[in-house]
Amino acid sequence: MSIQYIILAIFTQIRSIFLTMKHMFAKRETRLYPDHSVYLSPRYRGRIVLTKNPDGKERCVACNLCSVVCPVSCISLQKSQNKFGRWFPLFFRINFSRCIFCGLCEEACPTAAIQLIPDFELSDFNRKDLVYKKNDLSILGTGKYHNYNFYEKTGVYNQIDTSTKNSAHSIPVNIKDLLP
Amino acid sequence: MMHVNFIHVLSLFCKTFMIVFLIIFCSAFLSFVERRVLGLFQNRFGPNRVGWFGSLQLIADMIKMLFKEDWVPLFSRKFIFIIAPVIAFITSLLVIATIPFDKNFYIINLNIGILFFLIMSAVSVYSILFAGWSSNNKYALLGAVRAIAQTLSYEVFLGFSLMGVIARANSFNLICIVNSQKYIWNIIPQFFGFLTFIIAGLALCHRHPFDQPESEQELADGYHIEYSGMKFGMFFIGQYISLIVVSAIITVMFLGGWNGPFFSGYVWFFLKTVFFIMFFILLRASLPRPRYDKILYFGWIICLPITLLNLIFTAFFILLI
Numbered sequence: 001m002s003i004q005y006i007i008l009a010i011f012t013q014i015r016s017i018f019l020t021m022k023h024m025f026a027k028r029e030t031r032l033y034p035d036h037s038v039y040l041s042p043r044y045r046g047r048i049v050l051t052k053n054p055d056g057k058e059r060c061v062a063c064n065l066c067s068v069v070c071p072v073s074c075i076s077l078q079k080s081q082n083k084f085g086r087w088f089p090l091f092f093r094i095n096f097s098r099c100i101f102c103g104l105c106e107e108a109c110p111t112a113a114i115q116l117i118p119d120f121e122l123s124d125f126n127r128k129d130l131v132y133k134k135n136d137l138s139i140l141g142t143g144k145y146h147n148y149n150f151y152e153k154t155g156v157y158n159q160i161d162t163s164t165k166n167s168a169h170s171i172p173v174n175i176k177d178l179l180p
Numbered sequence: 181m182m183h184v185n186f187i188h189v190l191s192l193f194c195k196t197f198m199i200v201f202l203i204i205f206c207s208a209f210l211s212f213v214e215r216r217v218l219g220l221f222q223n224r225f226g227p228n229r230v231g232w233f234g235s236l237q238l239i240a241d242m243i244k245m246l247f248k249e250d251w252v253p254l255f256s257r258k259f260i261f262i263i264a265p266v267i268a269f270i271t272s273l274l275v276i277a278t279i280p281f282d283k284n285f286y287i288i289n290l291n292i293g294i295l296f297f298l299i300m301s302a303v304s305v306y307s308i309l310f311a312g313w314s315s316n317n318k319y320a321l322l323g324a325v326r327a328i329a330q331t332l333s334y335e336v337f338l339g340f341s342l343m344g345v346i347a348r349a350n351s352f353n354l355i356c357i358v359n360s361q362k363y364i365w366n367i368i369p370q371f372f373g374f375l376t377f378i379i380a381g382l383a384l385c386h387r388h389p390f391d392q393p394e395s396e397q398e399l400a401d402g403y404h405i406e407y408s409g410m411k412f413g414m415f416f417i418g419q420y421i422s423l424i425v426v427s428a429i430i431t432v433m434f435l436g437g438w439n440g441p442f443f444s445g446y447v448w449f450f451l452k453t454v455f456f457i458m459f460f461i462l463l464r465a466s467l468p469r470p471r472y473d474k475i476l477y478f479g480w481i482i483c484l485p486i487t488l489l490n491l492i493f494t495a496f497f498i499l500l501i
């Protein structure tokens with residue numbers, strides 16, 4: 001241990017004390033969350049919702065892909081069929097005490113029905129209150145995709161859907177054409 | 181037969197009670213102040229939810245501490261276990277009696293004032309030893325062993341660093357020491373004594389960076405791991421009392437006590453003490469905890485020779501003049 005080393009060590013200590021003191025005049029970094037709300041980007045993966053088509057009918061076709069892809073198996077639903085042959089979920093439950101908000105269900109959903117929105121205020125006092133039923137999950141709006149209507153692209157043909165033009169079904173495929 | 185003036189005794193009692201109450205209140209409030217000031221140094225808010233800027237945090241902490249289960253472990257030595265926090269609380273509180281806050285504002289004027297401080301700091305080792313041993317817990321015992329090794333090696337030059345001041349003032353009496361600093365504060369002629377006393381004082385009240393006995397990361401809380409409720413609170417407040425005591429002793433010994441222009445004595449004493457308390461909190465915010473053996477090495481190899489040299493040179497100059 002040379003004299004130079006000792007003097008250098010003392011000065012580094014004094015320097016670190018001085019640097020800490022300078023922080024007295026710096027801005028505080030803490031966000032006072034309940035007083036000031038937090039900005040979350042639209043892509044933030046928070047609470048899960050079930051959205052509706054622009055015409056107000058539910059998007060979910062109970063294909064079970066979200067439930068299959070879910071890594072913690074927190075989604076459970078059962079398929080049912082209405083009289084026109086379209087599928088819809090008889091019940092739809094998400095157990096938010098298990099959900100890890102990975103967003104894979106949103107990726108897997110072919111109809112953009114299930115979506116994760118920037119809302120993280122989900123805390124509850126009872127565990128069983130965190131099991132969200134279809135009523136709790138459904139919202140009236142279209143979520144992030146305002147103009148996307150699943151049944152315009154594909155799906156089971158429905159006689160009463162006269163207003164919406166089902167492109168896939170109204171134009172029949174010409175099987176003799178060579179065009180792609 | 182001595183003539184005892186009743187009013188005089190009553191006023192003395194009131195003064196003593198007021199000083200002791202103020203010190204205990206201040207040291208309890210210091211736990212809140214320290215958290216706020218640490219937040220200031222670390223760019224965050226401390227407790228700011230209860231009351232105006234969190235000023236009622238002390239009451240919230242007190243309620244929590246009082247309603248916690250005050251459990252005495254079945255495997256402990258009960259009497260020693262219970263007496264340990266009391267010793268920790270009392271030893272540093274007793275030193276308050278000798279500290280002169282102003283020319284005429286003190287509890288007793290002891291001729292051995294500074295010796296009393298050294299005695300009480302030596303006795304405070306017992307509280308840690310008792311707490312660590314009687315808890316019958318290996319973490320607590322390790323914390324106590326560390327604390328005692330540290331306190332013993334730092335107490336040697338805690339005394340030596342004050343010897344220069346005592347030689348200059350030619351007295352152990354704290355009031356005489358303050359009066360000897362009328363023209364120049366001891367911090368200038370006794371600068372190395374001042375530095376080593378700050379280090380030893382920090383080690384004495386187990387503050388960062390000398391918080392070996394309580395190092396939470398290694399020992400889970402050191403010697404008071406088994407304590408809960410008000411018994412823990414007494415250790416906790418005792419630590420803050422000893423912080424105040426060490427700051428006050430530094431003010432008396434090296435910064436001229438109540439001396440200062442413009443304001444009255446109390447104000448100067450208060451300002452100087454608060455300055456040192458804030459400095460200790462700043463040290464806590466900025467310095468990491470050194471390794472255990474390095475602390476002992478630093479104490480014996482660097483600080484002790486410095487204090488001895490300081491004492492020799494002080495004696496030399498006093499004999500010269």
